[in-house]
Amino acid sequence: MADPHVVIIGGGIIGSLTGWRLAQQGARVTILDKGRLGDEASWAGAGILCPIHPWLYPDRFSELVNESLAMFPALQRELRERAGMDVQWRRSGLLIPEFPWDEHHHRDAALRWSARFNWQVESLSAQAVRAREPALAGDVCGGLLWPEVAQVRNPRLLQAVRKVLQQYDITIVEQAEVVALDVQRQQVCGAVTTDGRCFAADMVLLAAGSWSGVLAGQMGLRLPVEPVKGQIVLLNGRPGQLRHIIKHDAAYFVPRQDGRVLVGASMERVGFAPGTTEDVVQSLLQAMRRIAPGLQSCDIERTWMGFRPGSPDGLPYLGPVAALPGLWVASGHYRNGVALAPVTAHLMSRWMLGQAPAEDMRPFSVERLTVQDARVGLPAAAG
Ligand SMILES: Cc1cc2nc3c(=O)[nH]c(=O)nc-3n(C[C@H](O)[C@H](O)[C@H](O)COP(=O)(O)OP(=O)(O)OC[C@H]3O[C@@H](n4cnc5c(N)ncnc54)[C@H](O)[C@@H]3O)c2cc1C
Structure with missing residues (x-):
């Protein structure tokens, strides 16, 4: 597909960074956000670049973390050069x-x-x-x-990424809440917002953070992100x-x-x-x-x-949705979304443009139904 058009639902660190990487590879990108880009979890987080208790997670998660953390030195240099901002990535230990x-x-x-x-x-x-x-x-x-171990200053990171997005031909639409998908002949063709606008796309990426579970439900899918x-x-x-x-x-x-x-x-x-x-x-x-x-x-x-x-097992959901061709998910990063953002953007952008990851992505499959190990999953619900 030449110059595919990707609509991203959600402009947190996951959607924004993936949008940037997609645009770098020639995709046309539109990011829709119900509020302002980067104002939700990605702004609020502490920016610790290390999972809270990494030894409690499966090995594949640790490999993904290592891959992502190794990308931060280059990412912060890129942001300094392109956005002129210091995101205060530093190895404070x-x-x-x-x-x-x-x-x-x-x-x-x-x-x-x-x-x-x-x-x-x-x-x-x-x-x-x-x-x-x-x-x-x-x-x-x-x-x-x-x-x-390093840290980064979240609001600065988001501000810098936003500046870079504006240097590409990326369309950013804020105050645009997606409520449905446009599906024609069982193929996802766009995203529909509350005011009835339909943003046409060859592919749609669901990166709506905590709201991804509810939104997936509205699309007839089960995605237990909360x-x-x-x-x-x-x-x-x-x-x-x-x-x-x-x-x-x-x-x-x-x-x-x-x-x-x-x-x-x-x-x-x-x-x-x-x-x-x-x-x-x-x-x-x-x-x-x-x-x-x-x-x-x-x-x-x-x-x-x-x-x-x-997510119930503490792992993100990454990849295509088999039941709805054209729909992709990058969500459920839970306590580690900033740490995992570089590798998520790298893998998802390539995957969506035809280069499936060489690594085993089954632990992060959107279709996984069982929870093997919930030690790092959701806390008990309030009574
Ligand atoms: C207190 C706290 C501390 C944390 N500490 C760390 C840490 O130290 N290290 C770390 O790596 N991670 C940490 N995290 C987790 C990390 O912040 C998240 O995993 C990460 O920000 C998730 O990014 P996201 O882009 O998926 O979600 P978000 O940043 O929440 O972005 C989702 C976006 O989607 C938009 N959206 C939602 N619904 C719709 C819709 N229907 N239509 C259009 N747009 C929509 C929202 O407005 C939002 O902008 C912390 C989080 C919190 C809250």
Whole structure:
């Protein structure tokens, strides 16, 4: 198909980056978003470029993560050159401190996983952890440090990608909510918005984040993607007050270059309930006082929330929909959508243009029905 026209439903990091890669390969691209590009989960996330507990996922997921993370140095250079923006991709390192009162110990599984997937890791004594991060609680008894783990500043990433999209002949339509597909002779031919407009296409990519499940249902498909709400508290710290990303089962802390620290994040299965809540904000602050009391003096600058596109097994859905030729899905990236965005865009854009991935994509198949392992899947629904 010469110069195929692709309509992308959803302009989060997944839809936007895939749109860019498609346009680079000669496709004509239209991105439709019900709001503003990049204003949902992709804006709200913490930008940690490492899954929360990678050792709990299947190996194929770890391979996908490794492939994606290896693309970040080039991606951030491309964005700097094309958009003139620094997305603050930096290897701040990630530290898991250990406390005598921890409910779970990840040490053995984490070390085994790191060796298998070639992640540099250091085992630290209590003294070494305190020397590196004086803001942590005095009862810390050791820790694991991954010095190569990086972070990125989400809003900047999205802003930079948007600037690049505008340099291509990509049509961006905001405030355009897709409600249906145009299907003719069992072939998807376009997407229809609430005001009745039909955007014709040779292929449609469903990349609507947390809303993908509902939208797929409206299209007669089963895609069990649903929102998992996450709340974040932003502290106004001093540069260097915290140096590494600190991850603990109760909360994580992400230090930005300018001294701000993100304290995150809740995992709530409450549908699309909007806004932050006092009880969750207080429980994040309580975790901060216990794990990193050195941050207590920081002012709270603001709080926010976002909806992660959750899937029952924690894995994204990537690929074509056999039942509806012309429809493709890239959704359900859950807690790892920013980390997985480069490889998603790379694989999906090539696949849609005729180059099927050489790697085994069955674990991410849109048609997978069974959940082999739900350890990293959806939390229990609110009562
Ligand atoms: C609090 C929090 C912390 C996180 N931390 C991290 C982290 O540290 N690292 C990491 O890798 N990931 C993290 N994530 C997850 C990551 O943000 C998501 O997986 C990722 O942003 C998903 O991208 P997306 O493009 O699929 O979805 P979104 O960014 O939600 O984009 C979907 C877009 O589709 C649009 N849309 C929806 N329905 C329609 C429709 N019917 N018609 C048209 N447009 C539509 C929406 O308006 C939206 O712009 C976090 C998420 C949250 C909320």
